[in-house]
Amino acid sequence: MKLRDAADVTTAPIAALGLVGGYVVARESGIRPLGGVVLGAAGLYAGRSWVAKAGGAGAAGLATVYLGGFGASHVLAKKIGAWPAVLTVAAVSAAASWVVADRPR
Structure with a gap:
């Protein structure tokens, strides 16, 4: 498996999904640190971009x-x-990601 080039990744949905996905995993599994793993993985992937x-x-x-x-x-x-x-913080994070990193220049 090869990661896409960092400059080609759209980060807004990753940021939103990291926050929402982390919450869902923590809530549904009952294992809060597992939700943190999802949050962290998405943050690292978005962060490189x-x-x-x-x-x-x-x-x-x-x-x-x-x-x-x-x-x-x-x-x-x-x-x-x-x-x-x-959902509110995911929307704010996604919007910030789009404005700062994803928006066409």
């Missing part, structure tokens, strides 16, 4: 949004519920 497409500063900003969204979803869930919180 963020570096290639947006440079170090852009990648750091997107990683902050991605991981910050993970943390924020826990706080937000207490106010609006788990699914709305996860």
